[in-house]
Amino acid sequence: MEIKAPTPQVPPPVWTEFKDLQEWEKYRQERPEGDKHSALFESVTEGIHHFPGGFLVTTVADAFLNWARKSSVWPVTFGLACCAIEMMATFASRFDVERLGMVPWASPRHSDLMIVSGTVTIKMAPMLKRIYDQMPDPKWAVSMGSCANSGGPFRHGYHVVKGVDRVIPVDVYVPGCPPPPESLLNGLLLLQDQIAHFRKTGRRAAPTPKID
Amino acid sequence: MAAEGDGPLLTVSVVPDRWQELARFVKETLGCLYFNFLSAVDWKDQGLEVIARVENLDVGLALMLRSRLGPGRSACASLVPVYRGAEWMERECFDMFGIRFDGHPDLRRILLPQDWEGHPLLKSYPVDAPHPPYR
Numbered sequence: 001m002e003i004k005a006p007t008p009q010v011p012p013p014v015w016t017e018f019k020d021l022q023e024w025e026k027y028r029q030e031r032p033e034g035d036k037h038s039a040l041f042e043s044v045t046e047g048i049h050h051f052p053g054g055f056l057v058t059t060v061a062d063a064f065l066n067w068a069r070k071s072s073v074w075p076v077t078f079g080l081a082c083c084a085i086e087m088m089a090t091f092a093s094r095f096d097v098e099r100l101g102m103v104p105w106a107s108p109r110h111s112d113l114m115i116v117s118g119t120v121t122i123k124m125a126p127m128l129k130r131i132y133d134q135m136p137d138p139k140w141a142v143s144m145g146s147c148a149n150s151g152g153p154f155r156h157g158y159h160v161v162k163g164v165d166r167v168i169p170v171d172v173y174v175p176g177c178p179p180p181p182e183s184l185l186n187g188l189l190l191l192q193d194q195i196a197h198f199r200k201t202g203r204r205a206a207p208t209p210k211i212d
Numbered sequence: 213m214a215a216e217g218d219g220p221l222l223t224v225s226v227v228p229d230r231w232q233e234l235a236r237f238v239k240e241t242l243g244c245l246y247f248n249f250l251s252a253v254d255w256k257d258q259g260l261e262v263i264a265r266v267e268n269l270d271v272g273l274a275l276m277l278r279s280r281l282g283p284g285r286s287a288c289a290s291l292v293p294v295y296r297g298a299e300w301m302e303r304e305c306f307d308m309f310g311i312r313f314d315g316h317p318d319l320r321r322i323l324l325p326q327d328w329e330g331h332p333l334l335k336s337y338p339v340d341a342p343h344p345p346y347r
Binding site for chain 2: 123158
């Protein structure tokens with residue numbers, strides 16, 4: 001049997017023409033605007049905000065609520081593959097995310113954050129979606145590692161979802177294969193930064209690029 | 213005949229009609245009680261080939277049983293009446309190659325979801341086959 005050398009695939013000079021990027025733009029899930037809390041709460045805060053001088057109340061309330069939210073982000077322990085080992089190392093005493101207010105919790109109903117650590121297979125995707133749906137709003141998702149970001153080395157496998165953002169909306173992508181605990185910690189800090197910039201009772205601000 | 217590991221490794225090829233008969237002979241006469249694995253190879257135009265490895269651990273005899281099903285054929289006799297350990301292996305083989313094992317008690321998919329279309333380890337299975345809604 002003749003074995004052919006693979007033809008090198010050079011990405012096009014313009015990145016918007018890159019096929020994978022176009023796929024990502026097409027298929028990724030968008031995070032819904034704001035939190036899906038009750039319509040009554042929404043209308044009351046909107047009313048206060050439009051009252052003369054009311055923005056002072058809402059911004060102070062926002063600052064307080066966002067401080068409370070970002071200080072107690074509880075990640076649901078959802079380990080799928082080898083990235084989960086690094087996630088456990090991040091949770092453990094050496095890196096200790098508990099000083100950031102994060103308690104790894106074994107129930108999605110008490111959690112605010114889902115760290116998708118590892119390859120998402122097509123068979124696993126409905127279960128992942130279900131666990132994400134069981135989490136109460138407001139909730140966030142961190143995609144950890146190349147596999148969860150884009151499929152990684154298994155992208156062209158027959159059973160791999162090409163990025164977890166096709167299943168659930170993702171807030172922070174942590175690159176690496178697997179990302180060391182420092183990377184994940186940086187991603188979690190970025191997420192806390194994002195949460196701190198939520199505006200007016202949960203409407204999302206434009207993310208501020210913070211690259212070390 | 214090629215040497216591998218502790219004992220000799222014999223490869224035995226057989227027509228698919230005598231597949232189960234060979235397994236029975238190997239188990240009862242040669243004493244190969246240990247069923248190691250069962251898999252298949254897709255030889256494209258020449259069809260599928262079923263492979264099983266059985267061993268006699270007392271003597272150190274290892275046999276590789278092979279059977280070419282021929283082009284276009286995907287039916288083969290089941291080894292479950294002889295080796296009970298073949299059940300999940302044959303289910304996996306059906307899952308990945310679409311080989312129907314006649315006489316298997318419970319021939320369903322084992323690794324992939326039950327509603328999966330196609331058999332991914334066949335050479336004709338397309339790369340990046342779409343599976344809505346996730347890709």
